[in-house]
Amino acid sequence: MGNNNSLSVLTEDLLEEYTILTYLSKGEILHLYKVFSRLAPNGILGDLNWRFPCENLEEIFTQLKYNPFKDRIFRVFSSQKDGLMSFEDVLDLCSVMSERCPDKVKAAWAFQIFDFDEDEAVGTEDLMNVIKRLTSSAGFISETDQKHIIKILMNEMDLELSGRVGIQEFVHAVGKMSEFPHSFCFKF
Structure with missing residues (x-):
């Protein structure tokens, strides 16, 4: 200084x-x-x-x-x-x-970002929003395909079978994705 x-x-x-x-x-x-x-x-x-x-x-x-x-x-x-x-x-x-942030911390923040309605759970509508945002520049994905993708995601992440994914379930699911930490990172 x-x-x-x-x-x-x-x-x-x-x-x-x-x-x-x-x-x-x-x-x-x-x-x-x-x-x-x-x-x-x-x-x-x-x-x-x-x-x-x-x-x-x-x-x-x-x-x-x-x-x-x-x-x-x-x-x-x-x-x-x-x-x-x-x-x-x-x-x-x-x-x-940052690259030094632990994956679980990154996942907890990602959960908040994907919880569009801010109800402390990632539900079907939140996932629909994620899919639309990720695919808007790539072209249209049919509603049937979107629902199919959401069904697969919910089957994998909704361990409590509540129809919604809580933060612990989300962190657990994201922990299985080896590319996640690299996609939730940027240089400044």
Whole structure:
């Protein structure tokens, strides 16, 4: 941090705390602070609680710009669920999307993203939404095919046979998918 006054709000103690609470290194946190500061009116982020519109964050995280789940990602990681994100919200997002984040933690956050109706379960409608978002650019998938895919997914994930997938069932199912951790990750 040295003599750079623009980083004075990010003290050594706070930086150390962030490294303990996230899966990010000090260097990554400092980099995120520098990049995030570009959004501040004067180019200096003097208040770590200042909340920025999620649309502005697409300038920083271009990998989310065309993500079919970007609205859900921003909603889930916005601590106030208000379409705005603070620096700490961004740290949470980047921590989960880092390669060092454990698969089970990633899966728990993915569960929240896929729980579109926010009823603490992934049900048929949530899965229908996931399929539509994943296939919208690839072309149309018939409703019959969508229902067939959902039936297969529910047979595999709904261990309690409740017609809905709870977080533990979801984490268990995602744990069997070797490619999941790599698809729920990005560089920043």
